[in-house]
Amino acid sequence: MSANNCRAVKVVDIKPLGHSSPGEEIVELKLEYPGWESGWRVGQFVMIRPVSWPLDLIWGRPFSISNADDTTLTILFQVVGRGTKRLMELTKGDSVNIWGPLGSFFSKPKDRPVLMLAGGMGIAPFCGYVDSHEQPENLKLFFAHRPPLGNYPYKALSDKVEVEDIQETKPEDIQTIIARVEALVKEYGDKNGLVVACGPTPFLRTIQRAALKYGVDAELSLENRMACGVGACLGCVCKDSEGHHTQVCTSGPVFKATAIDMEG
Amino acid sequence: MDMSVDFAGLKLKNPILTASGTFGSGLEFKRFGDLESLGGIVVKGLSLKPREGNPMPRIAETPCGMLNAIGIQNPGVEDFLTKKLPKLPWKTLPIFVNLYATDAAEFGELAAVLAGEEGVAALEVNVSCPNVKEGGIAFGQDPSQITKVAEAVKKNAGNKPVIIKLSPNVTDIATCARAAEDGGADGISLINTLSGMAVDIERRTPRLANVIGGLSGPAVKPVALRCVYQAVNAVKIPVIGLGGIATAEDAAEFLLVGATAVQIGTANFLRPDTAFKIAEELPKVLARVNAKSLDEFRGSLILPK
Numbered sequence A: 001m002s003a004n005n006c007r008a009v010k011v012v013d014i015k016p017l018g019h020s021s022p023g024e025e026i027v028e029l030k031l032e033y034p035g036w037e038s039g040w041r042v043g044q045f046v047m048i049r050p051v052s053w054p055l056d057l058i059w060g061r062p063f064s065i066s067n068a069d070d071t072t073l074t075i076l077f078q079v080v081g082r083g084t085k086r087l088m089e090l091t092k093g094d095s096v097n098i099w100g101p102l103g104s105f106f107s108k109p110k111d112r113p114v115l116m117l118a119g120g121m122g123i124a125p126f127c128g129y130v131d132s133h134e135q136p137e138n139l140k141l142f143f144a145h146r147p148p149l150g151n152y153p154y155k156a157l158s159d160k161v162e163v164e165d166i167q168e169t170k171p172e173d174i175q176t177i178i179a180r181v182e183a184l185v186k187e188y189g190d191k192n193g194l195v196v197a198c199g200p201t202p203f204l205r206t207i208q209r210a211a212l213k214y215g216v217d218a219e220l221s222l223e224n225r226m227a228c229g230v231g232a233c234l235g236c237v238c239k240d241s242e243g244h245h246t247q248v249c250t251s252g253p254v255f256k257a258t259a260i261d262m263e264g
Numbered sequence B: 001m002d003m004s005v006d007f008a009g010l011k012l013k014n015p016i017l018t019a020s021g022t023f024g025s026g027l028e029f030k031r032f033g034d035l036e037s038l039g040g041i042v043v044k045g046l047s048l049k050p051r052e053g054n055p056m057p058r059i060a061e062t063p064c065g066m067l068n069a070i071g072i073q074n075p076g077v078e079d080f081l082t083k084k085l086p087k088l089p090w091k092t093l094p095i096f097v098n099l100y101a102t103d104a105a106e107f108g109e110l111a112a113v114l115a116g117e118e119g120v121a122a123l124e125v126n127v128s129c130p131n132v133k134e135g136g137i138a139f140g141q142d143p144s145q146i147t148k149v150a151e152a153v154k155k156n157a158g159n160k161p162v163i164i165k166l167s168p169n170v171t172d173i174a175t176c177a178r179a180a181e182d183g184g185a186d187g188i189s190l191i192n193t194l195s196g197m198a199v200d201i202e203r204r205t206p207r208l209a210n211v212i213g214g215l216s217g218p219a220v221k222p223v224a225l226r227c228v229y230q231a232v233n234a235v236k237i238p239v240i241g242l243g244g245i246a247t248a249e250d251a252a253e254f255l256l257v258g259a260t261a262v263q264i265g266t267a268n269f270l271r272p273d274t275a276f277k278i279a280e281e282l283p284k285v286l287a288r289v290n291a292k293s294l295d296e297f298r299g300s301l302i303l304p305k
Ligand SMILES: Cc1cc2nc3c(=O)[nH]c(=O)nc-3n(C[C@H](O)[C@H](O)[C@H](O)COP(=O)(O)OP(=O)(O)OC[C@H]3O[C@@H](n4cnc5c(N)ncnc54)[C@H](O)[C@@H]3O)c2cc1C
Pocket: A045, A061, A062, A063, A064, A065, A076, A077, A078, A079, A080, A081, A082, A083, A084, A085, A121, A124, A125, A222, A223, A224, A225, A226, A253, B061
C-alpha cells in the first residue's frame, strides 16, 4: 500500500497580491510541498482544508496548482465566499490538509505555438505552465480580468512570455473580449497551434464555440463546485460530448474542447 | 480490543463501514488508506440500467452539512460487476451493494442479478432516496411498501444478507423498521438523508436544480441517533447506524444506543481518510471510556430511572 495522500502541510507564506478591495482579495498562498512521490502536472488541482476548520465547513476547496518546486506549492485564490474568506485568515505555520494532485492536465507540446487564455483567477495554472515549458518563446498569454493587473501575477508572466490583456470595466467590454478571443483562437488554429484555457464558464464557452467553429485544438479547464475531489460524490459533473454526465474532478478538470458539451 | 462484528452472519473486521454515495466504489479512496482496514464498504447506489442522475447544480454546502440531489447517477449494475468489483479486494473486504429501483419487482430483479456474485457480501436496499421522482422515498414512507420490497429482494437474494435502508422523513421510524423486519430483512440501516432545501437570496433561486435535496453531515447526527435508538428498540434484527458520524466518538455514540455497525458518509469529504482514521481510533476511544469489549459497550446506554 502506498502512503496516505491526504497530508498536513504548513503554511509557508500568505499574502494578498496588489491592492484588491476588501471582500474580493486575491491571495497568494505558499504551502510546504506535500512530498508527492510521482510529482504533478500543470492543470491539475488540489483539495485543501485547514486543519483548524470547524465542522461548519464540511468540504475542502479545490484550487489549481499555480506552481510548485521541491519545497513549496503555490496556490492563488480569490476571496468569493465563506471558505475563501476563512482561508485568507491563515497565517504562517498553520496546518492545512491537502490531497492531490488531482485530475487531468494541460498538454505541453514542445514545438507548436501555444495560446494561453486566462479569465480572472484562471491565470493561476499558467504560472506553472510558463515556468515548466521548455520553449517559452512559443507561448502567448491573453488575459481577461476585472480587478487591475497589479492584483495578479501578470507582471512576472509578462517578463517571460508575450502577453496581452483586456480589463473589463463596463458591460460592453465583454463583447470586445469575446471578439478578441475568437480572433486569437482562429489565428492559432491557422498556425496549427494549441489553445489552453482556464476561467469562468461563459469565458470557456466562448472559447469552445470558437474552437469548434474553426476546428482548433483546444483544452479547457472547468471549475465546478466539488465536495470530494476524487470522483466519489458525483456532485461536480459536466456533460461529455455524448451527453453523459462525467466527473469534472477525475475526467477533468482539463478537457479537450471536443470532449464536452457546455451548451446544455 | 477485539473489534470484529458478526452482522447477519457476515464477519466484519470492525464495525466501521462507508456510506453509499460518499465513497464511490471504494477504489477512489485507495490512495488515502488501506481499504481492508475497514469493516466493509457500501458502494454507490446501483440500478439495473445506467442512470444519468439529476441536472446540475446537485450539491450545496450548508452549516455543518450539505444538501445533495445526485439522483442515483450510476453506470448500471452490470458495469459495476464487470469493471469495478474485480478490482476490489472482495475476498478480504465485505462489499455491500446498494440497490435502487422504482418498484418492488425491479428491486427483485436487481437482487437476482447480484445473488450469484461471489464478490458481493450483502445487499443494502435504498427505499429512502429523496432525490428521485419514482420509487425511493415513496416506498420509504409507506410501511406496506417497505415490507413488499424487503420480501421481493429477500426472495431473490439467495444467501446474501438483505439490509433495508430507511428514511428519517417519516412520522414513525419504529413502524418502518418493523415493516422491514416483517418482510424478512436481515438487518436495517439508517438514516438516509433528511429532505431539505437551500436558496440564494441574491439570485432568488434554489441552490439545487432539483430544488429539494437530502441533508447529511454532522448537522443531522442528533436526528440520526434518535432514529437509530428507536429502531434498535423496535426490532430484533441488527441495525447499522449512520448520519453525521465524523469522529470515532460519534461512532461510539451510535454503538452505545445499540447499533451493530456504523457507516461513515459525508465526513469522507472533510478529508478522504476519515473512515480509515475512525476505524483506527475506535478501539482507543472504547478503551478510554472503559468498555470491556465491543459487545459489552454496545447498547449499554443507561437511561434515567
Ligand atoms: C479544479 C478547480 C480549480 C480551481 N482553481 C481555483 C484557483 O486557482 N483560484 C481560485 O481563486 N479559485 C479556483 N477555483 C474555484 C474555487 O474552488 C472556489 O472559488 C472556492 O471553492 C469558493 O469557496 P467559498 O467557500 O469561498 O465560496 P462559496 O461560499 O462556496 O461560494 C461563493 C461563490 O463561489 C462560487 N463557487 C463555489 N465553489 C465554486 C467552485 N468550485 N468553482 C467555481 N465557483 C465556485 C459560488 O457559486 C458562489 O458564487 C477552482 C475550482 C475548481 C473546481
